[in-house]
């Protein structure tokens with residue numbers, strides 16, 4: 023994958039042996055293909071304490087800003103899985119931050135992007151969790167970008183992925199006291215692709231074995247882990263970290279021997 027090597031803030035958690043620092047797509051924000059992960063410089067390291075919104079945060083403005091003719095003029099879209107590194111829609115602004123009340127889980131099956139009908143991969147969804155906090159990226163779309171983004175995401179997320187939309191409150195890392203309403207795509211247990219909970223080792227095994235039209239499921243996992251490292255020590259996702267560690271443990275068993283490689 024071409025592009026610039028992601029820089030890690032000093033003190034970031036050492037990657038597990040399996041981690042390869044996937045190169046992000048390079049690129050600033052040309053009209054059609056925006057750069058997926060905001061430049062590391064925009065992720066100022068706050069204090070080590072987790073960003074906590076103020077006790078009585080100001081009410082977040084609605085996610086959708088309708089125009090006089092009723093069309094939506096501007097919208098924030100929250101990404102917490104592949105949208106973190108590959109939004110693939112044009113946007114005007116982006117913020118790294120988090121949503122509260124949700125935990126990210128690799129509990130959604132995927133038979134298109136990272137898996138197949140015979141070997142469904144595992145991708146993430148949001149689980150309602152009062153104590154939960156999920157880090158990701160919010161993208162602002164404006165004007166004609168709104169309909170283009172929603173049309174594109176409807177196919178990628180809803181039609182192909184089984185996700186539904188949900189309004190969430192997003193806290194930008196740099197301004198957690200100015201929350202934003204955003205649209206998130208969430209795979210609920212009612213969707214046919216939902217796989218639900220499994221031991222992290224089983225999830226790791228499934229991820230190691232699957233690939234789909236968008237690439238290997240392992241790439242999906244490690245790109246998300248890379249993003250979380252970039253967010254700094256205040257951004258923790260124990261579920262994600264446990265799966266990455268399980269992959270690191272399992273990987274030697276998946277590596278063919280030199281002799282086997284010589285035969286290919």
Ligand SMILES: N[C@@H](CCC(=O)N[C@@H](CS)C(=O)NCC(=O)O)C(=O)O
Pocket residue numbers: 100101102103104105106108131132135136145146147178179182183184185206207208236242
């Ligand atoms: N809705 C989540 C998860 C989205 C996600 O990972 N969706 C899959 C669809 S099953 C996808 O778009 N995959 C594209 C890829 O794997 O590159 C997000 O906001 O990032």
